[in-house]
Amino acid sequence: MNGQTSHQxxxxxxxxxxxxxxxxxxxxxxxxPTIPDELVEHYLAKSGFQCPxxxxxxxxxxxxxxFIADVATDALQQCKARPAVIKxxxxxxxxxxxxxxxxxxxxxxxxxxxxxxSRDE
Amino acid sequence: MSDxxxxxxxxxxxxxxxxxxxxxxxxxxIARVAMAQICEGIGFEGFNESALDSLADIAIRYxxxxxxxxxxxxxxxxxxxxxxFDIVQGLEDMGTPQGFTGASEVHSDCVVxxxxxxxxxxxxxxxxxxxxxxxxPHFPVISEQRMIPSFLQMGETPAFKCVPPWLPAFxxxxxxxxxxxxxxxxxxxRTDKIELARQHRKAERSLLSLQQRLICNGSSVAxxxxxxxxxxxxxxxxxxxxLIFENPLDAGxxxxxxxxxxxxxSSQAHAEKKVSLLETFAPAIEAMKDGLESGSxxxxxxxxKKAPVFLELKGGKKLFGEPxxxxxxxxxxxxxxxxxxxxxxxxxxKRRVEFILRQSLENQQELPQ
Numbered sequence: 001m002n003g004q005t006s007h008q009x010x011x012x013x014x015x016x017x018x019x020x021x022x023x024x025x026x027x028x029x030x031x032x033p034t035i036p037d038e039l040v041e042h043y044l045a046k047s048g049f050q051c052p053x054x055x056x057x058x059x060x061x062x063x064x065x066x067f068i069a070d071v072a073t074d075a076l077q078q079c080k081a082r083p084a085v086i087k088x089x090x091x092x093x094x095x096x097x098x099x100x101x102x103x104x105x106x107x108x109x110x111x112x113x114x115x116x117x118s119r120d121e
Numbered sequence: 122m123s124d125x126x127x128x129x130x131x132x133x134x135x136x137x138x139x140x141x142x143x144x145x146x147x148x149x150x151i152a153r154v155a156m157a158q159i160c161e162g163i164g165f166e167g168f169n170e171s172a173l174d175s176l177a178d179i180a181i182r183y184x185x186x187x188x189x190x191x192x193x194x195x196x197x198x199x200x201x202x203x204x205x206f207d208i209v210q211g212l213e214d215m216g217t218p219q220g221f222t223g224a225s226e227v228h229s230d231c232v233v234x235x236x237x238x239x240x241x242x243x244x245x246x247x248x249x250x251x252x253x254x255x256x257x258p259h260f261p262v263i264s265e266q267r268m269i270p271s272f273l274q275m276g277e278t279p280a281f282k283c284v285p286p287w288l289p290a291f292x293x294x295x296x297x298x299x300x301x302x303x304x305x306x307x308x309x310x311r312t313d314k315i316e317l318a319r320q321h322r323k324a325e326r327s328l329l330s331l332q333q334r335l336i337c338n339g340s341s342v343a344x345x346x347x348x349x350x351x352x353x354x355x356x357x358x359x360x361x362x363x364l365i366f367e368n369p370l371d372a373g374x375x376x377x378x379x380x381x382x383x384x385x386x387s388s389q390a391h392a393e394k395k396v397s398l399l400e401t402f403a404p405a406i407e408a409m410k411d412g413l414e415s416g417s418x419x420x421x422x423x424x425x426k427k428a429p430v431f432l433e434l435k436g437g438k439k440l441f442g443e444p445x446x447x448x449x450x451x452x453x454x455x456x457x458x459x460x461x462x463x464x465x466x467x468x469x470x471k472r473r474v475e476f477i478l479r480q481s482l483e484n485q486q487e488l489p490q
Contacts (some may be wrong), residue, residue, distance in 0.1 A: 017231040021205065024233050024242065031245050032252040034162070035155045038259055040184055042148055047188030049201045059205070059241070064183050065159060066244040068176065072163045083336055105171075 025055045033061040055096070147260065152177040155253055162251045187211050205232070212237035 037054070040061045044051075051057070156176045157168060190211035195203040209232050216237055232238065248284035272279050277290060294300060 017233065020231060020233040024238065025205070027242075027245060032250055034158050034251045034253055035180070036151060036253040036257040038150050038257045039155070041149055042260060043181055043184040044188040048192045049188035050192075051204070052419045053204075056203070056205060056208060059208055060187055062241055062245065063187065063208075063237075064180055066241060067183055068156060068159055068180050068250075069163060069244070069248065071176070071179070072160050072165065076164055094331060119201075 025059075028055055028058045028062060030088045031058075031062065033058065033065045035065055037061060144261065149174075149177060149181070151253075152181055156180060158251055163250055169345075183215070184386060186215060190214050209235055209237055212241075344369060 037057050040057050044057065044060060152171055156173060160168060160176075187208070190205040191203045194207040194210045195201070198207075211233065221327070233242075272284075272286040272289055272290050275290045279286060279288075
């Protein structure tokens with residue numbers, strides 16, 4: 001904080017801040033996130049996050065949901081933007097009687113992605 | 122949502138081979154469903170299983186990371202429990218690689234104006250509310266622990282002075298020592314035989330007294346002149362319990378008196394119970410008649426035809442009602458009879474066969490009438 005020049009401001013600011021914060025948290029409680037609270041609580045407890053306030057749990061849930069939504073939206077755009085080459089290729093293969101399983105993705109090592117995330121911690 | 126996954130076959134086999142679900146599986150399954158719902162809201166129509174798993178994994182990692190970072194900031198500030206500022210700080214940390222608006226601004230007083238919160242606010246306003254499909258119970262469920270009872274609870278005093286009584290009790294000695302399983306006692310053949318015979322006599326005595334009581338009840342209601350029979354029964358019962366083995370004819374007499382009762386009592390509702398009981402003795406009457414054929418008294422007042430019933434009896438032994446749960450006694454008596462030898466077994470069978478043939482002939486004569 002810039003100390004003495006703004007004595008008055010911090011107090012008023014803090015009141016406004018508190019009001020804004022309370023309002024924000026209230027709006028949080030109105031919204032029911034898709035990710036259930038119990039799940040979020042479970043994983044937060046696993047990481048050592050201790051808070052009895054349900055609003056903070058909701059905040060984490062909403063933040064996670066927003067993050068995933070961003071990822072999924074980008075993926076959808078990618079999916080639509082990608083040319084339909086692969087789909088045509090598969091159709092043509094079926095027409096000629098060739099059944100080849102299309103590899104979804106390629107991994108670096110054979111053990112990549114096998115261990116679940118939480119086991120790392 | 123349709124499933125477009127084909128590359129998961131291998132993974133499913135791996136899962137099926139060891140079908141044990143870890144503690145994680147439940148929460149992962151919930152996360153998968155939540156992710157699928159989010160994506161459906163965004164506009165996806167189909168999902169690869171592997172992609173869904175990855176997305177659920179990402180979400181779980183995000184939550185864990187956020188929790189860890191918030192805890193870190195709270196501990197840094199000297200607190201054990203986190204607050205909103207810690208979370209906001211964590212959010213900003215996690216959003217740093219992508220950047221969020223307002224990162225360059227110095228933290229002003231209001232945390233709500235921070236970029237991360239602003240973005241969340243925007244999301245709250247624009248996004249549709251899609252709650253989770255099913256109610257989720259609180260987990261993990263902590264099962265009740267069964268504690269070992271203390272010395273005080275068991276009512277024991279510890280063997281050693283150094284052990285306080287409020288501690289859990291020591292295990293019983295049979296858990297770590299070889300203790301005898303049952304009381305071993307010497308078996309004497311002669312005393313066993315005597316004991317067995319005594320039990321047989323006792324069983325037969327009680328059976329006779331039961332019959333006597335039935336007869337008494339029946340006679341008291343119907344006022345029949347069965348007193349002589351009762352006296353006989355009383356006499357015989359009191360004399361010796363070896364009635365079965367020594368006086369088969371007398372035993373037959375008792376049964377005959379009972380047979381004479383049913384026609385007189387048939388009209389009375391109270392006696393119907395007795396009648397049904399007496400009917401249960403009907404199979405035993407067959408056995409009696411076999412013994413009585415040879416030494417017949419003039420008291421064969423058997424009106425109805427009896428269905429032939431083969432009792433599983435050893436020779437030389439007569440029994441009363443088997444259906445009265447006297448099978449145990451039957452077996453015991455059977456064993457006792459063996460001591461007296463298999464004298465008349467074949468004769469009994471012959472007699473039974475003859476009797477049945479005679480009965481069938483009589484029936485054939487009766488039927489045309």
